[in-house]
Amino acid sequence: MNAHAGEFDHKDTRRFKHTRIGIWDLYEERQSLARKRVSSILQTYAPIIYSVPLLVRMFKDVLSIKRCSILLPAFLVVEVLASLIPAVSLWYSGQFLRLVESAMEARTVDTTVLVYFAAAHVICAVALRFLRYSRDCITPPLSLYIKQFYDERTLLSAAPLDLPAFQTLHRSHAAHELGLGLAYWYTSAIWDTIETLTDIAMMLIRLFSQLLVLSTVMWEQQDGLLLVVLSFLQSLFPWDSKGKEAVRSLVWAATTTNRDFICMQGLRGLIAGPLYRQELVAGNLSEHISARFREASQRIGHDAVEFPELRRFRSFKDCLSITFIIQETMYVLPQIVFALRVVENPMTTPLSLASFIFIKQAFNPSSNTDSSTSKMLSTLASRLSRTRDLYEIENIRNEVVDGTEPFPENQQSLANGISVEFRNVSFQYPGRDRCALRNVSFKIEAGQLCVVVGVNGSGKSTILKLISRIYDPTVGTILIDGRDIKTLKLADLRAAMSILFQDYSQFPLSMRENIGLGNPPLAHDDDKVREAARLGGAEDFVDELPEGFDTYLTRPVYDYYGDLPEGTTTLFGHPVDFSPLNLINDARISGDLGIQISRGQVQRLAISRTFMRSLVSETESSAGMLLFDEPSASLDPMAEHDLFERLRKLRGNKTMIFSTHRFGNLTQHADLILYIDETVQEEGTHDELMKKGGEYARIWNLQAKPFI
Numbered sequence: 001m002n003a004h005a006g007e008f009d010h011k012d013t014r015r016f017k018h019t020r021i022g023i024w025d026l027y028e029e030r031q032s033l034a035r036k037r038v039s040s041i042l043q044t045y046a047p048i049i050y051s052v053p054l055l056v057r058m059f060k061d062v063l064s065i066k067r068c069s070i071l072l073p074a075f076l077v078v079e080v081l082a083s084l085i086p087a088v089s090l091w092y093s094g095q096f097l098r099l100v101e102s103a104m105e106a107r108t109v110d111t112t113v114l115v116y117f118a119a120a121h122v123i124c125a126v127a128l129r130f131l132r133y134s135r136d137c138i139t140p141p142l143s144l145y146i147k148q149f150y151d152e153r154t155l156l157s158a159a160p161l162d163l164p165a166f167q168t169l170h171r172s173h174a175a176h177e178l179g180l181g182l183a184y185w186y187t188s189a190i191w192d193t194i195e196t197l198t199d200i201a202m203m204l205i206r207l208f209s210q211l212l213v214l215s216t217v218m219w220e221q222q223d224g225l226l227l228v229v230l231s232f233l234q235s236l237f238p239w240d241s242k243g244k245e246a247v248r249s250l251v252w253a254a255t256t257t258n259r260d261f262i263c264m265q266g267l268r269g270l271i272a273g274p275l276y277r278q279e280l281v282a283g284n285l286s287e288h289i290s291a292r293f294r295e296a297s298q299r300i301g302h303d304a305v306e307f308p309e310l311r312r313f314r315s316f317k318d319c320l321s322i323t324f325i326i327q328e329t330m331y332v333l334p335q336i337v338f339a340l341r342v343v344e345n346p347m348t349t350p351l352s353l354a355s356f357i358f359i360k361q362a363f364n365p366s367s368n369t370d371s372s373t374s375k376m377l378s379t380l381a382s383r384l385s386r387t388r389d390l391y392e393i394e395n396i397r398n399e400v401v402d403g404t405e406p407f408p409e410n411q412q413s414l415a416n417g418i419s420v421e422f423r424n425v426s427f428q429y430p431g432r433d434r435c436a437l438r439n440v441s442f443k444i445e446a447g448q449l450c451v452v453v454g455v456n457g458s459g460k461s462t463i464l465k466l467i468s469r470i471y472d473p474t475v476g477t478i479l480i481d482g483r484d485i486k487t488l489k490l491a492d493l494r495a496a497m498s499i500l501f502q503d504y505s506q507f508p509l510s511m512r513e514n515i516g517l518g519n520p521p522l523a524h525d526d527d528k529v530r531e532a533a534r535l536g537g538a539e540d541f542v543d544e545l546p547e548g549f550d551t552y553l554t555r556p557v558y559d560y561y562g563d564l565p566e567g568t569t570t571l572f573g574h575p576v577d578f579s580p581l582n583l584i585n586d587a588r589i590s591g592d593l594g595i596q597i598s599r600g601q602v603q604r605l606a607i608s609r610t611f612m613r614s615l616v617s618e619t620e621s622s623a624g625m626l627l628f629d630e631p632s633a634s635l636d637p638m639a640e641h642d643l644f645e646r647l648r649k650l651r652g653n654k655t656m657i658f659s660t661h662r663f664g665n666l667t668q669h670a671d672l673i674l675y676i677d678e679t680v681q682e683e684g685t686h687d688e689l690m691k692k693g694g695e696y697a698r699i700w701n702l703q704a705k706p707f708i
């Protein structure tokens with residue numbers, strides 16, 4: 001779609017026409033018939049016209065790559081020469097045609113000239129082969145360097161994005177592709193665009209040079225030029241409508257609100273996604289899903305398809321419209337003109353039949369690939385849009401604005417903890433109507449142990465996310481050591497605290513790196529990594545893994561295999577068995593070979609990462625505040641008990657904030673308990689809140705009851 005975000009207001013019925021196509025709602029910009037025709041041509045060439053600045057930027061960037069500054073011009077020179085050769089060849093064919101015509105009239109032929117033409121033809125053919133060979137030599141390194149350059153550049157642009165910006169990116173069109181990781185194939189868009197652009201440019205050079213040659217050759221023939229121009233125009237514009245969609249406006253969008261179709265797509269994703277398979281099998285869900293899918297599909301009927309399919313199917317009838325019939329006629333226009341002129345002047349044929357056939361052949365769809373022109377252009381449109389997406393990533397700005405003041409002023413002060421104060425803070429997640437936090441105020445003094453408790457969805461995690469500035473409050477102020485959090489440099493703020501999120505993840509890296517990333521400056525220090533693993537309770541199980549700390553649980557690289565599946569035999573009877581390759585991997589890097597760790601072990605790994613930052617690096621970079629969001633959710637009671645013991649012993653005077661809905665282990669040691677439900681409902685120590693007999697006391701008693 002060519003409309004930019006914000007311009008497309010489908011509710012504006014004066015500008016946009018709404019059509020229902022099966023389950024899809026199509027919104028198209030209204031256009032007059034004349035505009036529609038222009039627009040159909042524009043639609044074909046518009047991607048190039050609109051993208052000129054983007055293309056200039058892209059070529060500049062590519063030329064700035066060291067080796068490409070030579071390879072790209074060389075590639076273009078070879079391409080230009082190769083596309084001029086058909087014109088040279090055509091010139092000789094024209095001369096040859098004249099020779100034959102005069103030979104037929106005079107009944108004699110000059111053999112020297114004949115040999116000269118034959119030799120010229122052979123030289124053209126050899127030169128063309130040589131140029132194609134040169135192109136094949138230049139293309140692989142050129143495309144490789146370009147891909148590598150953009151691969152790195154995209155990764156570097158996406159890496160510093162904060163969470164809101166990244167989520168915005170994910171909601172956008174680009175993210176759909178980006179979701180596949182900053183995939184290598186995605187960055188190939190640049191090379192694909194260059195290749196398609198070159199193909200189109202060369203096709204135009206070929207056509208124009210042939211036009212020039214033909215005009216010269218046909219100059220003296222009465223209707224020669226007219227027929228040359230008519231045939232040329234056919235080649236230039238995508239008049240042919242065979243199998244193509246009906247003309248549509250440049251600005252359009254299609255959406256569906258059909259719940260059955262949406263559900264069907266969801267079920268498709270559920271079946272395809274490796275993440276869900278375990279639960280599908282365990283929950284015996286396959287039959288249910290199949291039945292749901294069939295039910296929904298039957299309800300929708302034949303319209304249960306993606307929009308382009310449905311649109312193509314429906315637009316068959318458009319192919320019978322008057323416009324399309326006129327277009328078809330355009331194809332045979334040169335023949336009609338030729339026939340009419342012959343009928344008009346039967347005695348003095350304005351153009352010989354041989355010349356006419358010659359012109360037709362010069363613009364023959366199969367020899368000039370003009371039938372694929374529109375296909376090339378539509379391919380270019382999609383490639384350009386991928387290229388634009390790629391550049392868009394660089395333009396995305398972080399939503400959490402960096403502060404300017406260093407923090408803390410004195411690094412030693414971190415050892416005594418950091419204070420946090422919320423003043424009338426409210427927060428609404430982007431796209432949500434409801435507040436996750438409403439008018440929250442509290443103060444946690446430096447060095448205090450604070451436990452935030454509350455039921456599911458009460459806003460506990462959100463408090464921690466605001467303290468670490470994953471998001472900024474919608475209203476209100478947060479003070480860190482008495483200073484507005486927004487004024488502090490983000491890097492300093494985050495270095496001064498360590499946070500373990502509830503939705504921690506296991507990175508697709510080795511165990512060592514999974515832990516080491518908690519504190520990158522110390523990641524190379526094996527002793528520190530091991531110590532962090534011990535404190536986080538991960539050391540024992542990591543040691544038992546096949547490669548110990550070098551083990552990868554998920555292999556981040558895919559292997560590629562031939563087309564014959566494992567277990568079959570080749571034509572010569574050799575069994576196809578890829579297991580030796582697996583063994584190589586087994587020795588080097590395990591991943592995806594059946595190694596799985598439990599959820600609790602993944603949590604221990606994440607805790608070890610937090611320890612790496614907060615406790616191991618006492619001297620190098622000390623964190624003054626430790627934030628833990630449900631750190632023991634997947635731990636067994638022993639592990640939970642040990643973890644809290646270790647944490648309390650190691651924390652010294654640092655501020656520690658826990659979020660939990662399990663009250664027992666921690667709350668009794670807390671200096672401050674915040675009972676949250678959208679806002680602070682109760683506040684105090686365990687004894688104070690028990691005495692108060694409010695909601696905290698009620699839930700505590702509820703949890704303690706089975707043990708008393």
Ligand SMILES: Nc1ncnc2c1ncn2[C@@H]1O[C@H](COP(=O)(O)OP(=O)(O)OP(=O)(O)O)[C@@H](O)[C@H]1O
Binds near residue numbers: 661
């Ligand atoms: N990324 C998000 N986008 C939109 N809404 C969110 C997001 N994260 C949380 N919410 C919503 O904000 C509210 C508070 O969520 P929060 O995660 O802070 O609760 P919690 O008390 O930590 O819950 P739990 O005990 O289940 O972890 C909930 O209604 C939740 O649905």
